[in-house]
Amino acid sequence: MSEAIARELMAQRFRSYLPVVVDLETGGFNAQGDAVLEIAAVTLTMDPEGNLLPDATYAYHIQPYEGANVEQSALDFTGINLDDPLRRQVALSESEALGEIFRPIRKSIKAHDCTRAILVGHNAAFDQGFLNAAVNRCGIKRNPFHPFSSFDTATLAGLVYGQTVLARACRAAGIEFDNKAAHSARYDTERTAELFCAMVNRYKDLGGWQLAQREQEMDGTD
Numbered sequence: 001m002s003e004a005i006a007r008e009l010m011a012q013r014f015r016s017y018l019p020v021v022v023d024l025e026t027g028g029f030n031a032q033g034d035a036v037l038e039i040a041a042v043t044l045t046m047d048p049e050g051n052l053l054p055d056a057t058y059a060y061h062i063q064p065y066e067g068a069n070v071e072q073s074a075l076d077f078t079g080i081n082l083d084d085p086l087r088r089q090v091a092l093s094e095s096e097a098l099g100e101i102f103r104p105i106r107k108s109i110k111a112h113d114c115t116r117a118i119l120v121g122h123n124a125a126f127d128q129g130f131l132n133a134a135v136n137r138c139g140i141k142r143n144p145f146h147p148f149s150s151f152d153t154a155t156l157a158g159l160v161y162g163q164t165v166l167a168r169a170c171r172a173a174g175i176e177f178d179n180k181a182a183h184s185a186r187y188d189t190e191r192t193a194e195l196f197c198a199m200v201n202r203y204k205d206l207g208g209w210q211l212a213q214r215e216q217e218m219d220g221t222d
Contacts, residue, residue, distance in 0.1 A: 002048040010046040011113040013209075018114040019044050019052075019151060020105055021196060022121050023189040024130045025078045027070030031129040034071070035064035036094060037080050038185035039131075041101050042193040043108040044120075050204060052197040055108065058101050059186035061091040065137065078183045095138040105144045117144045122166045122192045124150040153196050160199050166191065173198045 010018065021042040028034030040059035046052055064070055070082070081087065092100065105117050121127040128150050135143045157169035166188065170177040175194045181187045203209055 005048045006046045007111070007113045009048075009050050013046070013050070013052075014114075014118065016113075016115045017118040017146065017149075018105075018109045018112050018116070019120045019196065020108070020117045020145070021054075021189050021193040022119050022127050022131065023185045023192060024127050025080060025183065025185045026130055027064065027068060027074050029126075030069070031133040033069050034074070034130075035068035036062050036097075036130055036134050037064065037070070037074075037078070037082075038062060039097055039101060040185035040189040041105060042189050043105060044193065044197065045108075045112070050209075052200045054190065054193040054197060056104065057186060057190055058104055059189070060097040060100055061087050062094055062097045063091045065094050094134050095140075098134060098138055098140060102140070102142075102144055106142075109144060116146055118146050119150040120153065120192065120196050121150060122153045122188070122195075124152040124154075151196065153192055153199070156199050157195060160202065166195070170195055 021044065023038075023040050024036050025038035026034050026036055038059070038061055040057065042057050043055040044052055045055040064082070075082070109115070109117055119128050119131070128145075128148070131145065132143075132147065153169070154164045154166075157172070158164045161169055161172035163169040163172050167177045167179060167182065170191050173195055175191060175198065177191055178187075
């Protein structure tokens with residue numbers, strides 16, 4: 001019964017969209033020509049009280065596609081070593097990595113009675129641009145994500161905490177942040193997921209979501 005309540009609450013909360021937190025580490029800033037080097041996603045769930053919670057993490061190293069550009073400055077920034085033997089053993093092709101990421105996301109959409117995923121990211125336009133470009137390169141027809149709508153935690157954190165940098169926003173929210181672990185897709189995605197949940201739950205605890213529901217019920221908005 002409690003799981004059914006949680007599913008209903010999640011489906012209602014974001015207009016049947018399931019928020020999924022995504023981070024990509026890349027070989028530069030050009031989504032059309034620079035390589036995707038890492039991808040991670042955190043699916044979210046909800047408890048029977050309507051609190052948003054991180055659910056599961058999926059993370060993969062990616063081999064640069066043939067002809068992709070990788071800027072040395074990007075490698076220096078992320079600390080990624082493309083020649084690392086361990087990385088070479090586990091890295092997937094872009095198509096394989098997207099398939100592995102999308103499969104559990106589709107299952108989570110169905111499990112929460114949602115119709116589609118919506119990307120949550122810190123500076124979400126960057127991740128969404130690279131994700132959409134990779135989807136197009138790989139010829140994937142069933143992208144579970146909305147093609148252009150997203151939730152940007154940099155914007156939301158600026159509103160809620162007055163901070164737009166991920167590390168500073170997390171600390172303002174009481175979330176531990178290790179600068180040495182940053183710029184790994186897995187680490188950044190997990191911290192971004194915690195931050196997004198903290199902001200959504202804070203809004204609920206302050207009565208904002210309940211007020212919005214009452215106002216929509218009064219004017220007939222669904």
